Amino acid sequence: MTTTQQAYGEDNFGFSTEQVHAGEITGGDFGARITPIYLTAGFVFDSFDHAQQRFAGEDGGLVYTRYANPTNQAVEAKLTALEHGVDSLLVASGQAAITVALLGILKSGDHFLSTPSLYEGSKTLFRENFERFGIEVEFVTDPHDLDEWKRRVRPNTRAIYGETIPNPKNDLIDIDLVAGFAREQGLPFVIDSTASTPYLIRPIEHGANIVVHSASKFLSGHGASLAGVVVDGGNFDWARYPEKFPQFSTPTDGEGSPTLVERFGAKAYLEYTRSIIAGRLGPTLSPLNAFLLQQGLETLSLRVERHCRNSLAVATWLEQQPEVLSVDYPGLASNPSHAIAVKHYPRGTGSVFGFTLRGGLDDARTVIDAVELFSRMSHMGDVRSLILHPGTTSHAHLSETQRLELGIHPGLVRLSIGLEDEADLIDDLERAFAALRRTDALLERAQSVLPTPSAAAPVRTPVAPAPTPQSAF
Ligand SMILES: Cc1ncc(COP(=O)(O)O)c(C=O)c1O
Known part of the structure; x- marks a missing residue:
């Protein structure tokens, strides 16, 4: 019988125990101890009706690996546990994680504020690619100056972005300060925690709402493959700002149908980012690379x-x-x-x-x-x-x-x-x-x-x- 160890994510174990056990799938047909690599594009439906139910999301089962895969889900559960989030999404690289995390929030015409010291690849992504999508980034010059943050907020500002330990200068931001500002403004705070990992800091506990990582780095450790992850803190009240973030408060299937927040509660953002953003843009992480990431996470x-x-x-x-x-x-x-x-x-x-x-x-x-x-x-x-x-x-x-x-x-x-x-x-x-x-x-x-x-x-x-x-x- 297959068992998934979700219980380790409930904060009842220490970090080292969770990194080894959280999310793991054991058992299966042969009693395998390690979560297997489910290298499959899709999943079989038992019948005509079963296929229809799956597509309607009625039985919670899997449809196609671009949306979810058991190996990836096991690693996502481990990362959710380690970050103390509510849900996670694995994608093919750190760049993909940053892109889908922000596209889950932003649309053409929106503006977002960022701390100035960032991975150079994120800066060029924001300045050049996001600009072509009609999304404008603005970098504050002094991330410790709350007045400057306030001065730069516009009616169309929709997110705050930063990094835990920027390299190469390691000019740290005060996460409590930036998170407090974001909360006061009703804006989600997305933070890249690649260089710190949840072992050094859990940004969600400091008020950040969404954590992204290039899992190609410390989380894997071996340098053998690329991966990225988006972790949802479940701590941003999307339904409170329906004008700013209509994607979460609009009926999903026409008038009278439930909104994403009504269907998924605290996981609404991650569900949207998984199905509508990553699921359609397609930067899927191969289950093989998810397995390699899992091997790294254990240590x-x-x-x-x-x-x-x-x-x-x-x-x-x-x-x-x-x-x-x-x-x-x-x-x-x-x-x-x-x-x-x-x-x-x-x-x-x-x-x-x-x-x-x-x-x-x-x-x-x-x-x-x-x-x-x-x-x-x-x-x-x-x-x-x-x-x-x-x-x-x-x-x-x-x-x-x-x-x-x-x-x-x-x-x-x-x-x-x-x-x-x-x-x-x-x-x-x-x-x-x-x-x-x-x-x-x-x-x-x-x-x-x-x-x-x-x-x-x-x-x-x-x-x-x-x-x-x-x-x-
Ligand atoms: C802080 C940070 N974020 C994101 C990335 C992008 O990650 P990837 O190379 O996995 O796409 C990097 C890459 O060096 C990085 O240093």
Whole structure:
């Protein structure tokens, strides 16, 4: 017999127990202990009438994997339990999660406000793609200034968007403050919690309404597949604002039929986003990738704990190096976001952060080319440590002024600290910094033997012209 362990989502177990057991399907025909991969496009109907009932949603059974699949449902239940939400939807990537989460709320003609420091891919999605849908984004300049938030609200504002731990600058927002503002304005607060995971913070408990993740990152951990999730907190009163959000308060099948809120209560938003947005646009997560995500989720707390420990050690070491101008890790007492880190993230502030080298682009190039253990890669939250130069990769499409406004200096290097031994990571960076010192010493020697003062200007490697950059990774 097949059993689904939903009971673990009822807050009666600790995080580690829930990450292992919540949502799991056990039993089946062969007594399988692990939730199986149901690789099937559709589900058989017993009869003509049965098919009709399924389509009418009368028996709660499955119709087609684009709408729901048992493997995906098991993982969705686990994520709902971990985030303390009411329901979840898995999709094919983090970008898909952000897109469907917002399209579940917004339509052409709407406007939404966002915190300024976001994953660059979200910014380009909002500025370029959403703009083409007729949806306008506006970024506040100071997310700590409630007056600015208020000044920017318009009659057509329909949502607030933010991120828990933005990278590479880790300039944390006060989630309580932004959630309080959103509540006061009658606007849903959607937050990307990719870099924090529910192990470090559950944004719904701080008043956020919808949580999205790129589950390709920490939630999976292995870096083998992409996935995204939308979690509904069930804590936004859609029916209270029928003019702003008519999709939830309009009869679904003509006059006299129930509205989504009447049919699904606190899960109305997720049902709409599942059936009408994701179900029609089609960014379905393969059950195979849902299974891979499930395997990662079972060890989430252990991994994130180690990510945070390693990161604090590396950040502390970096801060002591004379070549380093600054380290953007809020776990450090010297960091401007440290007070919020203490308040919101007592278990740590994740493992994706930047540091800036005094020597600019040349120093960044030397360090990135010299590491052997770190992988030069655009990804994060992997068990492996990764290194990237945002200025010439993820943020290359911006002008230099725009990069500087975001704190992306030429010497900024982004790290995603993995689960290797802390001493080995520091040894690798030591090696890279030694290469930096050798390069600087050579330059000084070269300069001292050059004949004229004008020729003694530092000789640096010319920067190759950038190819047409992808808008963001
Ligand atoms: C914070 C954040 N959100 C969303 C995404 C997009 O996720 P995906 O690559 O799974 O589409 C990323 C990707 O790096 C990210 O860093």
